[in-house]
Amino acid sequence: MINDNTILLIDDDLDVLSAYRNLLEDDYSVYVESDPSVVLDKISLDWIGVIVTDVSMPEISGLELLVRLQAFDKNIPVILITGHGDIPMAIEAMKKGAYHFLEKPINPEQLLNYIETALDERRLYIQKKLWQQKELTLNFIGVSGWAKQHRQYLQKLSEIELPVFIFGELGTGKTLSARYLHQISGKKGTVEFIELFDMYSPENLQNKLDESVFSTLVIENIEYLSLPAQRLLLKLEHSQEKRFRLILSSHYSPAQLLEQGKLLPELFYLFSLTQLECLPLSKRLNDIEVLFRHFVDLTCSRLNKKKPAINKNILQNLLVQNWVGNVNQLMHAAELFAIGAVILENKVYTTMIEDNVLSLDSLVSEYEKKIITEILDRFQGKVQAAADYLQIPRKKLYLRMKKYELNKKHYKE
Numbered sequence: 013m014i015n016d017n018t019i020l021l022i023d024d025d026l027d028v029l030s031a032y033r034n035l036l037e038d039d040y041s042v043y044v045e046s047d048p049s050v051v052l053d054k055i056s057l058d059w060i061g062v063i064v065t066d067v068s069m070p071e072i073s074g075l076e077l078l079v080r081l082q083a084f085d086k087n088i089p090v091i092l093i094t095g096h097g098d099i100p101m102a103i104e105a106m107k108k109g110a111y112h113f114l115e116k117p118i119n120p121e122q123l124l125n126y127i128e129t130a131l132d133e134r135r136l137y138i139q140k141k142l143w144q145q146k147e148l149t150l151n152f153i154g155v156s157g158w159a160k161q162h163r164q165y166l167q168k169l170s171e172i173e174l175p176v177f178i179f180g181e182l183g184t185g186k187t188l189s190a191r192y193l194h195q196i197s198g199k200k201g202t203v204e205f206i207e208l209f210d211m212y213s214p215e216n217l218q219n220k221l222d223e224s225v226f227s228t229l230v231i232e233n234i235e236y237l238s239l240p241a242q243r244l245l246l247k248l249e250h251s252q253e254k255r256f257r258l259i260l261s262s263h264y265s266p267a268q269l270l271e272q273g274k275l276l277p278e279l280f281y282l283f284s285l286t287q288l289e290c291l292p293l294s295k296r297l298n299d300i301e302v303l304f305r306h307f308v309d310l311t312c313s314r315l316n317k318k319k320p321a322i323n324k325n326i327l328q329n330l331l332v333q334n335w336v337g338n339v340n341q342l343m344h345a346a347e348l349f350a351i352g353a354v355i356l357e358n359k360v361y362t363t364m365i366e367d368n369v370l371s372l373d374s375l376v377s378e379y380e381k382k383i384i385t386e387i388l389d390r391f392q393g394k395v396q397a398a399a400d401y402l403q404i405p406r407k408k409l410y411l412r413m414k415k416y417e418l419n420k421k422h423y424k425e
């Protein structure tokens with residue numbers, strides 16, 4: 013692999029290579045290569061450098077090399093040296109993503125200028141990329157294949173302005189994803205969240221847009237955005253004056269919402285290539301342990317407490333739980349564990365809360381009851397709406413309400 017801050021020169025003519033080297037080596041570290049076929053083996057995705065290549069080479073032309081480099085990393089700066097007067101070739105090179113081209117005989121000063129700006133831009137790009145990776149790995153915890161891929165998607169999407177649709181079950185990280193997509197994009201301005209629980213009219217939306225200034229707008233539970241309000245959103249999205257990036261989120265996928273008539277077909281197509289699914293913990297068991305440890309650590313450092321040991325039995329117990337509230341629920345279990353309320357004893361978590369001995373199952377049930385109570389309260393006792401929100405059949409919700417002795421009448425206004 014070639015070191016960072018290096019200019020990689022490619023030409024099949026050794027005399028030309030040596031002339032370029034003489035020109036550049038006072039200011040830069042220079043690496044010369046006469047065989048274009050080995051170039052990809054010499055650089056990594058985080059390489060900070062510039063490639064200067066001749067176009068006319070016998071085996072692989074500079075243009076072909078450019079195409080291969082672009083497929084590897086679209087951002088690598090490639091400066092092409094074309095024959096004198098070969099304007100069509102130069103135009104084609106720029107279309108294919110060349111950083112710049114120079115005609116022979118080259119103007120040394122111009123080459124040095126191009127190299128300097130290309131190297132600066134590449135350095136900034138890699139620095140930003142590494143910062144994004146660090147931010148995401150530290151804050152969007154997960155070791156599963158999904159988590160890794162999700163972080164990569166977020167990073168890629170942060171480079172462009174396209175609207176994004178994030179969907180997934182309760183507590184799977186939709187809000188966190190939207191927040192980080194905004195944060196790592198490095199955009200000036202704030203992120204505005206609109207969480208919907210009831211039908212939202214175009215007037216409500218217009219008022220909200222008029223009163224706030226933001227660079228990212230996140231609308232959560234898009235199914236409550238009325239179709240006329242969705243039309244307004246679409247109009248804004250296509251308008252020249254659009255000033256924010258739009259992120260929509262829902263417990264339902266865009267395809268489900270389209271089928272239920274809750275999403276305009278035009279919006280569905282708008283998001284067809286930028287949909288991110290947040291998987292429930294049951295589909296990424298690998299993430300449970302790291303998330304649990306993370307939340308225990310956070311709670312202990314917040315409370316300045318000694319970290320309790322997390323042994324194998326505890327971890328096994330975590331894996332067999334039904335995490336209805338996903339990461340949110342896991343976070344609560346970790347917090348309880350961190351404050352010592354939950355102690356493991358032969359595969360059973362016990363707690364001294366109010367002098368009762370509670371198993372982990374009881375804690376999970378408590379949490380489930382808490383979620384259902386909150387949602388019933390939010391929807392004023394409307395069981396169908398609450399069941400839709402929780403994505404469970406109405407009958408199942410009734411059974412749970414019976415189990416926890418919850419009466420819908422108590423939640424009506």
Ligand SMILES: Nc1ncnc2c1ncn2[C@@H]1O[C@H](COP(=O)(O)OP(=O)(O)OP(=O)(O)O)[C@@H](O)[C@H]1O
Nearest residue numbers: 151152153154181182183184185186187188339340
């Ligand atoms: N991968 C993760 N790493 C660290 N924290 C996470 C992760 N996923 C979720 N969380 C945390 O779990 C909690 C729930 O996540 P979040 O609010 O993003 O979920 P959601 O899908 O938007 O939930 P809801 O459907 O209820 O709106 C938040 O406190 C969030 O910071």
